[in-house]
Amino acid sequence: xxHTQHNNFRPTASRQNLQLRARLLQRLREFFxxxxxxxxxxxxxxxxxxxDRHLDPFCVEFDNRRMWLQTSPEFAMKRLLADxxxxxxxxxxxxxxxxxxxxxxxxxxxxxxxxTDDDMDAGMQLTGDLCEAMLHCGPAERLSYRDAFEQYxxxxxxxxxxxxxxxxxxxxxxxxxxSLSADDRDGWLDxxxxxxxxxxxxxxxxxxxxxxxxxxxxxxRVRSDDPPVAERFELxxxxxxxxxxxxxxxxxxxxxxxxxxxxxxxxxxxxxxxxEQSRLLAAMHAGLPASVGVALGFDRLVMLAAGxxxxxxxxxxxxxxx
Amino acid sequence: MAxxxxxxxxxxxxxxxxxxxxxxxxxxxxxxxxGQALYKCKLRNxxxxxxxxxxxxxxxxxxxxxxxxxxAQYLYRQADPFVFMDTESYEQYELSIEQxxxxxxxxxxxxxxxMMLFNNNPIAMTPPNHVVLKVEYCEPGMKGNTATNVTKPxxxxxxxEFPCPSFVEMxxxxxxxxxxxxxxxxxxx
Numbered sequence: 001x002x003h004t005q006h007n008n009f010r011p012t013a014s015r016q017n018l019q020l021r022a023r024l025l026q027r028l029r030e031f032f033x034x035x036x037x038x039x040x041x042x043x044x045x046x047x048x049x050x051x052d053r054h055l056d057p058f059c060v061e062f063d064n065r066r067m068w069l070q071t072s073p074e075f076a077m078k079r080l081l082a083d084x085x086x087x088x089x090x091x092x093x094x095x096x097x098x099x100x101x102x103x104x105x106x107x108x109x110x111x112x113x114x115x116t117d118d119d120m121d122a123g124m125q126l127t128g129d130l131c132e133a134m135l136h137c138g139p140a141e142r143l144s145y146r147d148a149f150e151q152y153x154x155x156x157x158x159x160x161x162x163x164x165x166x167x168x169x170x171x172x173x174x175x176x177x178x179s180l181s182a183d184d185r186d187g188w189l190d191x192x193x194x195x196x197x198x199x200x201x202x203x204x205x206x207x208x209x210x211x212x213x214x215x216x217x218x219x220x221r222v223r224s225d226d227p228p229v230a231e232r233f234e235l236x237x238x239x240x241x242x243x244x245x246x247x248x249x250x251x252x253x254x255x256x257x258x259x260x261x262x263x264x265x266x267x268x269x270x271x272x273x274x275x276e277q278s279r280l281l282a283a284m285h286a287g288l289p290a291s292v293g294v295a296l297g298f299d300r301l302v303m304l305a306a307g308x309x310x311x312x313x314x315x316x317x318x319x320x321x322x
Numbered sequence: 323m324a325x326x327x328x329x330x331x332x333x334x335x336x337x338x339x340x341x342x343x344x345x346x347x348x349x350x351x352x353x354x355x356x357g358q359a360l361y362k363c364k365l366r367n368x369x370x371x372x373x374x375x376x377x378x379x380x381x382x383x384x385x386x387x388x389x390x391x392x393x394a395q396y397l398y399r400q401a402d403p404f405v406f407m408d409t410e411s412y413e414q415y416e417l418s419i420e421q422x423x424x425x426x427x428x429x430x431x432x433x434x435x436x437m438m439l440f441n442n443n444p445i446a447m448t449p450p451n452h453v454v455l456k457v458e459y460c461e462p463g464m465k466g467n468t469a470t471n472v473t474k475p476x477x478x479x480x481x482x483e484f485p486c487p488s489f490v491e492m493x494x495x496x497x498x499x500x501x502x503x504x505x506x507x508x509x510x511x
Contacts, residue, residue, distance in 0.1 A: 101351030175375040190357035
């Protein structure tokens with residue numbers, strides 16, 4: 001067993017795909033450099049970590065201290081914004097415990113950028129432009145989360161109650177987890193999204209899905225429409241989620257409140273809670289300028305450009321061979 | 323009862339659902355970036371051969387099936403049941419024709435096969451990948467014709483018929499790939 005594990009030193013990606021990867025990285029830096037973005041580097045290992053119900057960081061313990069490998073460079077980059085940076089981007093590694101499959105690797109390359117004063121429209125425009133520059137795929141179309149659900153599921157995701165979502169899952173014959181609780185509204189929406197909506201998105205040209213249910217705001221601000229929606233968008237290409245953007249939340253109190261709620265959910269899910277206090281809070285307290293921030297999975301981008309089906313075809317050494 | 327957590331999920335895992343044994347034949351990890359991680363699985367019922375679609379949330383678990391794989395020697399056929407013997411414990415097990423399925427075509431007395439036990443009861447067997455069988459009847463061979471693309475049916479000692487090249491003759495020993503049911507070659511012994 002040990003022998004076979006140590007035997008195979010070779011990369012899983014072809015040399016051709018590794019060359020493509022290098023070219024795309026170059027093109028990506030050109031894209032941001034041409035638009036006046038500053039490339040930055042922030043710690044991979046930090047005393048702070050994003051508090052998210054469904055993101056599990058790798059914890060590193062030493063000398064009676066505890067730090068986290070970053071699930072994204074979000075906190076540190078926002079600290080730079082609070083210090084006066086206006087347009088920054090980063091290409092770095094991020095780590096997410098337990099995420100492994102053809103489209104997931106626990107360690108992956110993330111591209112993250114922020115530009116102050118952007119609103120949803122400007123943030124989506126830039127994301128679409130980047131996608132077009134990288135994949136030569138034509139301009140992105142925009143589709144609201146509500147319209148997408150009405151079109152592909154036949155339900156209004158903002159007003160339907162959980163009972164209606166569950167009936168829809170049953171009516172469509174979607175295999176459902178027994179453990180998905182009847183009050184986990186966002187869990188049922190995710191199940192419908194993954195099974196019935198996302199596979200249709202970005203087929204002819206990239207799709208920007210926007211205005212998410214308020215319960216899925218994460219670190220996005222919530223716009224007080226009726227019903228309120230999270231100012232969040234995702235970029236999908238060929239049915240694959242490629243990037244996620246927020247019109248960033250600025251209020252310290254709101255973040256603290258969300259952190260508390262998320263930790264309560266994590267505890268109920270049987271997961272370790274995460275620190276609610278962080279240097280991001282201090283930065284927000286000092287004054288975080290309005291901005292849009294976007295994170296993009298670079299490995300998936302290369303995979304799509306290569307016409308590959310799995311990340312292992314474009315990563316030299318995926319987790320199993322790391 | 324022992325179970326498998328979603329982090330153990332992989333193809334080939336043998337689990338128990340509603341009392342039946344299943345093998346995981348597909349397991350797809352899907353996760354919306356900010357959402358719940360889901361494992362969309364296909365499981366084949368090892369008793370009925372039906373396929374079940376199931377979705378699990380990360381952290382869920384499935385009961386492990388008490389499945390044991392042993393080597394069993396085929397002894398003889400007694401009306402319906404085929405009788406096998408565990409090569410280590412010498413315990414005898416019977417399988418019905420439905421459980422043996424197409425594998426009867428390859429079963430020669432004394433042949434050692436793979437056998438799967440569920441809660442100590444036999445549920446399936448697999449013959450070796452290659453078996454050598456004696457041709458008992460076929461039309462006369464065409465001398466000098468070594469082409470392998472022209473075939474004729476050859477009846478072997480188990481009673482089954484396999485398409486073989488026309489040069490094969492009665493009394494020949496032929497090697498068959500049991501995974502495809504195809505003729506491989508003529509062998510001396």
